Amino acid sequence: MKSLAELKAIRDKARADLDLRKEKPNAARVLVGMATCGIAAGARPVLNAFVEEISKRGLTEDITVTQTGCIGICQFEPVVEVEIPGQEKVTYVKVAPEMVPKIVNDHLVNKNVVTEYTIGAMDDMKE
Amino acid sequence: MRELSLNVMDVAQNSVRADARLITITVTESERSDSLTISIADDGCGMTAEQVSQVIDPFFTTRTTRKVGLGVPLFKLSAEQTGGSFSIESEPGKGTTTTARYVKSHVDMTPLGDINSTITILIRCNPDIDFVFIRSNDEHSFTLDTRELRQVLEDVSLDNPDVLEWIGSYLEEQTQLLYGGAKL
Numbered sequence: 001m002k003s004l005a006e007l008k009a010i011r012d013k014a015r016a017d018l019d020l021r022k023e024k025p026n027a028a029r030v031l032v033g034m035a036t037c038g039i040a041a042g043a044r045p046v047l048n049a050f051v052e053e054i055s056k057r058g059l060t061e062d063i064t065v066t067q068t069g070c071i072g073i074c075q076f077e078p079v080v081e082v083e084i085p086g087q088e089k090v091t092y093v094k095v096a097p098e099m100v101p102k103i104v105n106d107h108l109v110n111k112n113v114v115t116e117y118t119i120g121a122m123d124d125m126k127e
Numbered sequence: 128m129r130e131l132s133l134n135v136m137d138v139a140q141n142s143v144r145a146d147a148r149l150i151t152i153t154v155t156e157s158e159r160s161d162s163l164t165i166s167i168a169d170d171g172c173g174m175t176a177e178q179v180s181q182v183i184d185p186f187f188t189t190r191t192t193r194k195v196g197l198g199v200p201l202f203k204l205s206a207e208q209t210g211g212s213f214s215i216e217s218e219p220g221k222g223t224t225t226t227a228r229y230v231k232s233h234v235d236m237t238p239l240g241d242i243n244s245t246i247t248i249l250i251r252c253n254p255d256i257d258f259v260f261i262r263s264n265d266e267h268s269f270t271l272d273t274r275e276l277r278q279v280l281e282d283v284s285l286d287n288p289d290v291l292e293w294i295g296s297y298l299e300e301q302t303q304l305l306y307g308g309a310k311l
Contacts, residue, residue, distance in 0.1 A: 002297040007279045010290055014283040034140070034252070036198045039133045044241075047248060060288040067252040069140075070190065 017061075026085045028063045028108055030054075033079040035070035041077035042096070043067075049097035050080075053104045063108055076119060082107055091119045130240020131165060131229075134202040136248065138167050138225055141198060143253055145171025145223065149274075150249075151259040154242060159265050161231050162211075163239065168224040174217040182215070202227055209233035243298035246271065247291060254286035260298075262305065269301040 032038065032047040050065045073079060076093035082103070083089050090113050092103060099117055106112045115121055128134050135152060142150045147169035155164045174182070181187040183203055188196030203213040206227035217223040229236060246260045250273060260271040271294065273285055280290065 002293055002300055004275075004279050007276060007290070007293055010287070010293060011280045011283045014287050014289065034136070034248075036137050036196075036201065039137050040128055040201075044133065044136065044244060044248065048244065051251075055288060065251070067140075067248070 027061070028085070029081075029083040030063060030065045030108070031068040031081040031083065032065070033070060033077055033081075034067035037070055037074035038077045038079060043078040045097045046078045046080065046095050046100065049100035050104070053101050054108075057104065057109070059104075059108070063104075073119070076122060079119075084108070084111070087111075092117045093119045093122050128201055128205065128237065131163075131205060131227075131237050132240040132242040132245040134198075134205055134227075135165060135167065135242065136245040137198045138202050139245075139249055142167060142169035142171050142223065143249075143256060145169060145173070147171035147222065147256060149257045149259065151261070152246065153261045154239065154263075156231070156239075156262075156264045158231075163229040163231050163236075164226065165229075166224060166226040168222065170222040173219040173221050173223055174215075175219055179215050179217050199225070205229075205237050208235040243295065243302060246298060247295050250294060251286050251291055254284050262302070264305055267305050269305060271298060271301075 030050050032043050032050065034043050034047070047065060047067065054060055054063050054065060068081065071079060073093070078095045080092040080095045080103070081089055082092065090107065092099075092114070095103075095117065103114050103117065106114050128137075139150055139152065149170050151168040153164070153166045153168075156162075182196065182199045185195055185197050185200040190196070199215070202225070206213045206229050209230045210233055211228040211230050213228070214226050215223065242262070246258065250258055257273045257277070258271070259273070262269055276285065276290070276294070283290065285291075
């Protein structure tokens, strides 16, 4: 059973961790579009996939996953924006949970944008 | 929407944007009365009667990125298509309560889906807002109140990964106690 005592232990551990590293101002951010359009297109499993992949790799201190609203390209949802400090923001479109490990590995860890998943690649396809 | 829990995630974000400090999500299921009721209550900025009538119009939105606002209309439709009902009570400065009532056995009933995932994501993405989640059936009920967790956590944020994992496991455990059956 999950108890509040357990939560207290988590608190103490979190405090100890914080003393070790302090806040990381350079954390990368993953923003998942979670307005009506994003949710309907399947943004929730995508967000969960990011959280899972990042925690599996022990990167929870370096990358934060959060939601954002609709940025006006509803036809390309689920949309995910990746922000790495000092680099240009990258917008991934029509993201599926299966694509997430590659984005985390190539882009967030090794800093190589997964070009074929970006909105730029989508535009090329249309031409 | 494939799951009602997705409608909840969507509509709860209206509360977030209304600057709510406390959002209460209640899911009440009853086999006896063949009903499911979902309510989302907040203490945000609220709406005037005129605004309330506008939000159920799919072609009304306050946002500028697109011309339609489908969150509330889809939620309303999901309830009404089961022969249920939908209501919004709101007062400027006080907050808004959105309630959807469903007839569970209706052929057009959408499954509730993974409501626990919705609650966890809402907390993860809005760690400064308090959430109360109450789920009940004919026999039992359970409550998750982030204000209680905050008392224990003191200066540690709700979006700490270990805390979120605790919340996820707590919800899973409680749901299983409520409904029994095998662990999914």
